[in-house]
Amino acid sequence: MSLRSTLCLLTLPLFAGCQYLPHTDYFTAPENEPNPAWIRIVNFTQHDDLYQYENGVRTGGVIRTGPLPFIHTQDKGMPKAGQNLTFDYYETQIRPGIETHVGMYWEGSRTKSCYVVTQFTPQAGRYYQFKMTSGSSGTCTLYPSLIERDKDGDGWHLTPNPDVTYKRDGPTAKTRYNNSLFENPDYHPPESLYPGMDVR
Template identity: 70%
Template sequence: MSLRTSFCLLALPLLTGCQYLPHTNYFTAPANEPNPAWVRIVNYTQHAAIYQYEDGVRSGGVVRTGPLPFINTQDVGMPKAGQNLTFDYFETRVRPDIKTEVSMMWEGPRTRYCYISIIFTPKAGRYYQFKLNEGPGDSCTSDASLIERGKDGISWHLTPNPDVTYKHNGPTAKKRFNNARFEDPNFHPDPELYPGTAL
């Protein structure tokens, strides 16, 4: 076999392997939407995502700003509805009148996680809030709310949003383990392989 053929055979996996590397899609707010709807996600924004579906094509992705899962707090001036929001929430515009999915995930110790995905169709000019609550037991819960102006015309309040569906289990999800070995409370992993999970 020639040197050139050997080089090509060695280089082939390197050149084609890029398609197998992890790829992250990011949500980008619509830039020129004349009358958008507004979405706020509260808690665990490092794992939250927004997708919109039009003509069978899905666009969007995670709301964080880079490949590392850091919390992304973004305030665009949505009404706070009496809430003391100072950290770990994400506000954005979305395109109205198309199927929209808000996915939220809690990730805890020993590879535990729970995942809730909410489907709705936002209406132009409306405000929507989605909140994930980790909960003390074996479940996470979510709240899907409308942010509505009070009768006084000044104050804002949250009301349950009846026009949502859930992609999987409803507004409550069971906490699961990414790695089944952690289900055994006596399993003590190598701290070099699983930093922070040995407790």
């Protein structure tokens, strides 16, 4: 067998294996939407996702703008409603009138995590906010809100959004261990197995 044939046979599995490489879908804001709805997702944006469903087709993905985990904040000028938002939130326009899912995920030390998914149908021209608390206390809670103009028209405020449903038990999820070995507080694996993670 010639050298060329041998090289071709050796490289063929590399190209065939590309379909098995990890792939991440990212949310992309709709272009040329004449009257969009707006959404803000607050906290843990490096793990959160946003999907919209129309005619059985799902579009969207994780909301961070690229594969680098430290890109958390995207400010599009939505009303802040008296909140002191300086870091780790994501604002975007979304298509109104179709089923929309927001998934928020908290990840702590020793593989502990919790995840809440909510769904709703946004209305054109309205502002929505989804904020989740840390799971360090044993649970995390997602707070869906409407951002509405004050009655006097001078400012904005948050009100609970009653038009959301949850894919599991509700807005509060218990933390769980992704690796059950960590349930034992005396389990301390070599740090090289979990680079960058607090395993002590």
